[in-house]
Amino acid sequence: MSIRLRTAFITLCITSAATFSAAVAYADNGGDAAKGASVYEGTCVFCHGENGKGEIPGTPDFTKSAGVLSQDDAVLIAHIADGFESPNSSMPMPARGGNEDLSEDDIENVLAYLRMKFSK
Numbered sequence: 001m002s003i004r005l006r007t008a009f010i011t012l013c014i015t016s017a018a019t020f021s022a023a024v025a026y027a028d029n030g031g032d033a034a035k036g037a038s039v040y041e042g043t044c045v046f047c048h049g050e051n052g053k054g055e056i057p058g059t060p061d062f063t064k065s066a067g068v069l070s071q072d073d074a075v076l077i078a079h080i081a082d083g084f085e086s087p088n089s090s091m092p093m094p095a096r097g098g099n100e101d102l103s104e105d106d107i108e109n110v111l112a113y114l115r116m117k118f119s120k
Protein backbone atom coordinates (compact mmCIF):
# COMPACT_ATOMS: atom_id res chain seq x y z
CA MET A 1 0.00 0.00 0.00
CA SER A 2 1.42 3.41 -0.88
CA ILE A 3 1.93 5.95 1.89
CA ARG A 4 -0.78 8.15 0.42
CA LEU A 5 -3.28 5.33 0.27
CA ARG A 6 -2.41 4.27 3.78
CA THR A 7 -2.91 7.81 5.10
CA ALA A 8 -6.26 8.01 3.34
CA PHE A 9 -7.28 4.68 4.83
CA ILE A 10 -6.29 5.71 8.37
CA THR A 11 -8.11 9.01 8.01
CA LEU A 12 -11.20 7.15 6.86
CA CYS A 13 -11.05 4.84 9.89
CA ILE A 14 -10.70 7.73 12.31
CA THR A 15 -13.56 9.62 10.67
CA SER A 16 -15.91 6.64 10.73
CA ALA A 17 -15.03 5.86 14.36
CA ALA A 18 -15.83 9.46 15.29
CA THR A 19 -19.10 9.40 13.35
CA PHE A 20 -20.05 6.10 14.95
CA SER A 21 -19.46 7.25 18.53
CA ALA A 22 -21.36 10.48 17.80
CA ALA A 23 -24.33 8.42 16.58
CA VAL A 24 -24.26 6.22 19.67
CA ALA A 25 -23.99 9.21 21.99
CA TYR A 26 -27.00 10.74 20.27
CA ALA A 27 -28.98 7.53 20.62
CA ASP A 28 -28.14 7.37 24.33
CA ASN A 29 -29.09 10.93 25.19
CA GLY A 30 -30.71 12.64 22.27
CA GLY A 31 -33.92 10.70 21.69
CA ASP A 32 -37.00 12.77 22.43
CA ALA A 33 -39.46 10.58 24.34
CA ALA A 34 -42.36 13.03 23.86
CA LYS A 35 -42.00 12.83 20.08
CA GLY A 36 -41.45 9.09 20.41
CA ALA A 37 -44.86 8.72 22.07
CA SER A 38 -46.64 9.72 18.86
CA VAL A 39 -44.49 7.30 16.84
CA TYR A 40 -45.47 4.54 19.28
CA GLU A 41 -49.16 5.44 19.13
CA GLY A 42 -49.09 5.65 15.34
CA THR A 43 -47.12 2.50 14.50
CA CYS A 44 -46.13 0.24 17.38
CA VAL A 45 -49.13 0.17 19.72
CA PHE A 46 -51.17 -2.17 17.49
CA CYS A 47 -48.79 -5.04 18.21
CA HIS A 48 -47.02 -3.95 21.39
CA GLY A 49 -50.05 -2.57 23.23
CA GLU A 50 -50.71 0.49 25.40
CA ASN A 51 -49.02 -1.19 28.37
CA GLY A 52 -46.03 -2.53 26.39
CA LYS A 53 -46.80 -6.11 27.33
CA GLY A 54 -47.80 -7.12 23.79
CA GLU A 55 -51.19 -7.31 22.07
CA ILE A 56 -50.49 -10.34 19.89
CA PRO A 57 -48.70 -13.66 20.47
CA GLY A 58 -44.95 -13.44 19.89
CA THR A 59 -44.46 -9.82 20.98
CA PRO A 60 -42.09 -9.37 23.92
CA ASP A 61 -43.13 -7.84 27.25
CA PHE A 62 -41.24 -4.51 27.30
CA THR A 63 -41.85 -4.14 31.05
CA LYS A 64 -40.03 -7.34 31.98
CA SER A 65 -36.81 -6.62 33.86
CA ALA A 66 -33.78 -8.07 32.06
CA GLY A 67 -36.07 -8.30 29.01
CA VAL A 68 -35.47 -7.07 25.47
CA LEU A 69 -35.00 -3.45 26.57
CA SER A 70 -31.91 -4.41 28.57
CA GLN A 71 -30.06 -4.57 25.23
CA ASP A 72 -27.89 -1.68 24.03
CA ASP A 73 -29.45 1.20 22.12
CA ALA A 74 -27.45 0.33 18.99
CA VAL A 75 -28.87 -3.22 18.98
CA LEU A 76 -32.44 -2.07 19.54
CA ILE A 77 -32.21 0.68 16.93
CA ALA A 78 -30.96 -1.87 14.39
CA HIS A 79 -33.75 -4.31 15.30
CA ILE A 80 -36.43 -1.63 15.00
CA ALA A 81 -35.02 -0.24 11.73
CA ASP A 82 -34.25 -3.54 9.98
CA GLY A 83 -36.75 -5.87 11.60
CA PHE A 84 -35.91 -8.76 13.86
CA GLU A 85 -36.72 -12.42 14.33
CA SER A 86 -35.58 -14.37 17.37
CA PRO A 87 -34.95 -18.14 17.24
CA ASN A 88 -38.24 -20.13 17.32
CA SER A 89 -40.16 -16.91 16.85
CA SER A 90 -43.86 -17.24 16.12
CA MET A 91 -43.81 -13.90 14.31
CA PRO A 92 -41.03 -11.52 13.25
CA MET A 93 -40.90 -7.83 14.08
CA PRO A 94 -41.34 -6.01 10.75
CA ALA A 95 -38.73 -3.41 9.73
CA ARG A 96 -39.79 0.01 11.11
CA GLY A 97 -42.92 -1.66 12.44
CA GLY A 98 -44.10 -1.84 8.84
CA ASN A 99 -44.11 1.96 8.51
CA GLU A 100 -41.47 2.83 5.93
CA ASP A 101 -42.00 6.55 6.54
CA LEU A 102 -40.24 6.36 9.92
CA SER A 103 -36.98 8.35 9.90
CA GLU A 104 -33.83 7.62 11.90
CA ASP A 105 -34.93 10.36 14.32
CA ASP A 106 -38.34 8.74 14.74
CA ILE A 107 -36.60 5.48 15.67
CA GLU A 108 -34.30 7.15 18.22
CA ASN A 109 -37.29 9.00 19.66
CA VAL A 110 -39.47 5.91 19.95
CA LEU A 111 -36.63 4.06 21.68
CA ALA A 112 -36.30 6.92 24.19
CA TYR A 113 -40.06 6.58 24.76
CA LEU A 114 -39.84 2.79 25.28
CA ARG A 115 -37.08 3.28 27.86
CA MET A 116 -38.91 6.11 29.64
CA LYS A 117 -42.28 4.39 29.69
CA PHE A 118 -41.54 0.68 30.11
CA SER A 119 -38.02 0.16 31.51
CA LYS A 120 -37.81 -0.65 35.18
Ligand code: HEC
Pocket residue numbers: 039040043044045046047048057058059060068071075076079080084085086087089090091092093094096097098110111
Ligand atom coordinates in the same frame (compact mmCIF):
# COMPACT_ATOMS: atom_id res chain seq x y z
C1 HEC B 1 -46.96 -6.14 13.21
C2 HEC B 1 -46.67 -6.18 14.61
C3 HEC B 1 -45.56 -5.27 15.12
C4 HEC B 1 -45.44 -3.91 14.97
C5 HEC B 1 -46.35 -2.95 14.23
C6 HEC B 1 -44.26 -3.54 15.73
N1 HEC B 1 -43.67 -4.64 16.29
FE1 HEC B 1 -42.00 -4.67 17.46
N2 HEC B 1 -42.10 -6.69 17.55
C7 HEC B 1 -43.11 -7.46 17.01
C8 HEC B 1 -42.82 -8.87 17.27
C9 HEC B 1 -43.70 -10.04 16.86
C10 HEC B 1 -41.60 -8.92 17.96
C11 HEC B 1 -40.83 -10.16 18.44
C12 HEC B 1 -40.02 -10.70 17.27
C13 HEC B 1 -39.20 -11.92 17.64
O1 HEC B 1 -38.75 -12.03 18.79
O2 HEC B 1 -38.98 -12.75 16.74
C14 HEC B 1 -41.17 -7.52 18.14
C15 HEC B 1 -40.04 -7.13 18.80
C16 HEC B 1 -39.69 -5.83 19.07
C17 HEC B 1 -38.56 -5.42 19.86
C18 HEC B 1 -37.56 -6.34 20.53
C19 HEC B 1 -36.41 -6.64 19.58
C20 HEC B 1 -35.39 -7.56 20.22
O3 HEC B 1 -34.20 -7.25 20.11
O4 HEC B 1 -35.76 -8.56 20.84
C21 HEC B 1 -38.56 -4.07 19.91
C22 HEC B 1 -37.57 -3.16 20.62
C23 HEC B 1 -39.69 -3.62 19.13
N3 HEC B 1 -40.36 -4.73 18.64
C24 HEC B 1 -40.03 -2.31 18.93
C25 HEC B 1 -41.04 -1.88 18.08
C26 HEC B 1 -41.28 -0.49 17.76
C27 HEC B 1 -40.51 0.67 18.33
C28 HEC B 1 -42.33 -0.47 16.89
C29 HEC B 1 -42.94 0.72 16.21
C30 HEC B 1 -42.05 1.54 15.42
C31 HEC B 1 -42.74 -1.85 16.67
N4 HEC B 1 -41.94 -2.67 17.42
C32 HEC B 1 -43.80 -2.24 15.84
C33 HEC B 1 -44.22 -7.02 16.33
C34 HEC B 1 -44.44 -5.72 15.96
